[in-house]
Amino acid sequence: MNRHAFVTGAGTGIGRAIALALAGKGLAVSLAGRRAAPLKDVAGEIEAAGGQAVVVDGFDVTDAQAIEQGIARAVDKLGEVAVLINCAGEAPSAPFEKTSLETWNHVVGINLTGTFSVTQALLPSIRRAGNGRIVNIASTAGLTGYPYVSAYCAAKHGVVGLTRALALELSRTGITVNAVCPGFTDTPLLDIAVATITGKTGRTADEARASLARANPQGRLVTPQEVADTVLWLVGEGASAITGQAIAVAGGEIMGG
Structure with a gap:
């Protein structure tokens, strides 16, 4: 049986690109997410x-029962999980003083606690599979600060x-265990940021995208495929000595870290 990769947030954007890339390399892929249609x-x-x-x-990465049931379904179909990609995330924006505790808990719950919960639940399976790989999709927001996304920055750090x-x-x-930290990437998540900028500044969508680029x-914006290619390297045999790293995929925006 092919090695089994489990990808959260697999329906759109970076998660989708990673899932397709892993499948293209011969891995069997569990596509995890809340909505059935994109998956x-x-x-x-x-x-x-x-x-x-x-x-x-x-x-739902914030729901322990959903995590347990989803993992059981995936392992039953495709065997023990050898590769885990934690990609589920959200990044709502607001000034710090207008960030409610509810928003804070929501963002930290999905991006950080969700990564913890899914990884902890899957680790026994990864151990059994042998030669396992865990890749957390973080962000350059996990390596530096950005205004108006304090909860997201804190979670990704x-x-x-x-x-x-x-x-x-x-x-x-x-x-x-490694983290991949994309800069501004051309995904539906970025489209939300563009809509926020246009709504608050009156700039056109093209102007907002250019400001992020x-x-x-x-x-330029990073492409989802460029992030997926980095993940492919990390899950391969050639990266067996690479662990504990936070790799920025951001065109030189972040250096070091």
């Missing part, structure tokens, strides 16, 4: 290309810290 679309693409995919819909701590705990097991020294 089924990705599964259809994978299966049309001759790959294996299982749709794990109703998968937490994801990077969790990545480094777990990498050391698992260093002698053959399991590697300027954060990248290459003067």
Whole structure:
């Protein structure tokens, strides 16, 4: 049986690109997310290309029961999970003084606690699979600060810290744990940011996208495929000595870290 990869947030954007890339390399992929329709679309693409995919819909990373049931369904269909990609996330924006505790808890719950919960639930399976790989999709917001997304920055910094701590705990097991930190990437999540900017500033969507692209020294948005290609390297045999790293995919916006 092919090695089994479990991808959260697999229906759109970066998660979708990663799922398709993993399937293209011969992995069987569990597509986890809350909404069935986009997951089924990705599964259809994978299966049309001759790959294996299982749709794990109703998968809410803040719901312990949903996590447990989704994992059980995936393992029953495709066997033990060897590769975990934590990609589920949300990034609502607001000035710090207008960020409610409800928003704070929601953002931290999905981006940080969700990563913790899914990883903890899947770790026994990853151990059994052997030579496991855990990749957390963080953000350049996990390496630096941005205005109006304090909760998101705090959560993604937490994801990077969790990545480094777990990498050391698992260093002698053959399991590697890394974070990939994209800069502004051309995804539906970025479209939400563009809509917020246009609503508050009156700039056009093209002007808003251009302002975000300027954060990248290459003067462009990162593509989801570029993030997926980085993930492919990290889950491959050639990256077995790479663990505990937070790799920025951002055209030079962030250096070091």
